[in-house]
Amino acid sequence: MERIETDLCIIGAGSGGLSLAAGAVQMGARVVLVEGHRMGGDCLNYGCVPSKALLAAGKSAQAMRSGGPFGVAPVEPEVDYAAAQAHVARAIAAIAPHDSVERFEALGVRVIQAWGRFVSEAELEAGDAVIAARRFVVATGSSPLVPPVPGLEGVAYLTNETLFDLRTRPGHLLIIGGGPVGLEMAQAHVRLGARVTVIEAARALGREDPELAAVVLARLRAEGVEIVEGQAVTRVSGQAGAITVETSEGRHDGTHLLVAVGRRPNLDRLNLDAAGVEVTRAGIKVDAALRSSNRRIYAIGDVAGGAQFTHVAGYHAGVVIRSILLGLPAKARGGHIPRVTYTDPELAQVGPTEQEAREVHGAKLTVTRFDFAGNDRAIATGQAEGLIKVMVVRGRPVGASIVGPEAGELIGIWALAIANGLKMGAVANMVAPYPTLGEVNKRAAGNYFSPRLFDNPWVKRVVRLVQRAIP
Incomplete structure (x- = not known):
């Protein structure tokens, strides 16, 4: 040896x-x-890359259904599920040489x-x-993670490691787990023409800000995803093509089962x-x-x-x-690490949510908000549903939550600010190109300062004095 x-x-x-x-x-x-x-590990072969590739296929299909507001007649797309999965395979193959x-x-x-x-x-x-x-x-x-559900071991179930091997579209995909993976794959499959039911024992997207999570869940339900919350799975039975999931309150029948309850x-x-x-x-x-x-x-x-x-x-x-x-001292931190759920709309978070921040900071916390409905680019592209919250303590952001188009891209500036201890003024002073979605970050920062400028009697008194002094 x-x-x-x-x-x-x-x-x-x-x-x-x-x-x-x-x-x-x-x-x-x-x-x-x-x-x-x-x-390349899980991310390249079974996780990040294939899931985002399949989501992109679903987004293309959905675009054909949703052109009405833009003057484009909606049509139901003809989806070739095997071709969509072939796109997934090509994406993996294109990245594989780097790893x-x-x-x-x-x-x-x-x-x-x-x-x-x-x-x-x-x-x-x-x-x-x-x-x-x-x-x-x-x-x-x-x-x-495969939970110890009675009967599961005898059923042909899928995980993220086997889902992307499918070449025939599921007729009715049952998903155990209402977290990011479960909901991303639910939306991808419903857009590609499958019927989808998500079963969650607690609250879907339970880790996220409930106000923002509700926006995502409402969109998925509007697109046809059935989301069952507060029902624990008690038994699974059946065979390939005919699977039954029993819960504390009923049963759900489908053709395929995806287990997405964690890792x-x-x-x-x-x-x-x-x-x-x-x-x-x-x-x-x-x-x-x-x-x-x-x-x-x-x-x-x-x-x-x-x-x-x-x-x-x-x-x-x-x-x-x-x-x-x-040989240098180095410690891992966690407060500046962002996370994203890549549904449409996306949901992104860095640092604590509003509720988590209130529990830690109490009265020291200020929450500043801005709606995507006030962003001109979002209005122009028909994506005006969304919201940003920034949690601020003593002038510095400690957390940010975003739901809306490109939330995963937009969260980066707050991750940067938190990682480097920047103040809100650093974002407010930024000049964002117009019209871009990036302006929502600047507007949220501006809303933090607005009450301090426009509702402050001392500021108004100083302005009046200066105006009188100017000839």
């Missing part, structure tokens, strides 16, 4: 592992990358395509090699006990520097037990690079 000694061994070639490997090797470190499945073994080997990374397992506190076995590294980083990501960290193959690494149900237990109970071993991304987003994994990679390669 080959023995490899290296500076850094990364287990997992998803977003975080690839970012770390590319950065570390180009900074002069010896890097070994271990991956037992597909390069490929060939690219990383060309950078100087030693890539081992095998599952890795720790055999000691300082050694990892993968394939025919034993890797001894100064530092290890576990970046194995997460997998779909679990990928830890099973790692033999972490041998490495002396402490784990919890959420993942590997890490400190603020993302270091585990074994000082040689770090964890990043989904497996680190925090927010499960591709961009978080990439951010974590930057944190550990500072610590591992440069």
Whole structure:
């Protein structure tokens, strides 16, 4: 068996592992990358990329139904579901070379395509090699969580890892889980001509601001998605093409079942006990520097037990690079990390929601708002339904919530402001091109200052005095 000694061994070639490997090797470190499945991880192969590609197909279909207000006669599109899924496959294939073994080997990374397992506190076995590294980083990501629902194990159900293999459109897609994944796939499929029922035990989009989530849910219901809330699934039965989901209040029959209730960290193959690494149900237990109970071993991304987003994994990679390669103090933060639900309209959040901010800041909190109905670009494009809220404490934004067109793009400026401790004046002073959706951010910031300027008697008194003094 080959023995490899290296500076850094990364287990997992998803977003975080690839970012770390590319950065570390180009900074002069010896890097070994271990991956037992597909390069690019969940995001490229089963998550972010394929879901957004299928959403784009659904959006094209919906555009044919919704042209009436623009003088374009609405028609029901002829949807070729297999062709829509072929578009998904092409999107993955176009991005795959950037994440490929060939690219990383060309950078100087030693890539081992095998599952890795720790055999000691300082050694990892993968394939025919034993890797001894100064530092290890576990970046194995997460997998779909399959709940212990009676009967589920005997039914042919889908997860995000198998959904994009379909080539025949579901007649009636049942979705267990009313979170972002469930609702994104619900809208994509109803727009592509399927009947869709979403079953959620609590409140759909329950993590999000209820006022903003209601806008998304109303749109999905208007497009034909049946959303059942407050009903826990008690049993699943049937066979391929005829599946029944029983809940606490009734039953739902469909042809296909998608399970989208969350994710679990990928830890099973790692033999972490041998490495002396402490784990919890959420993942590997890490400190603020993302270091585990074994000082040689770090964890990043989904497996680190925090927010499960591709961009978080990439951010974590930057944190550990500072610590591992440069010996600089570095800690991961969470307050500036945005998240987006890519429905139409989109729903984006950074920092706390209004309710969460009130619980923390109380009377110190000011919430400033602006409706997309006041944005000229949104009016011109027929997308004037939407809202932005910004949570402000002592003149600085601490959180922002946006529902509306391109909310995922618009949230970036608030993530920037929060990450760098900027004041609201920084956004208010920005000159946004007209007419753009980006003006909603500036208008929201302006609304924060408006009462301080227009409703302040001292400001009016100063203005009158100045006017009298000017000849």
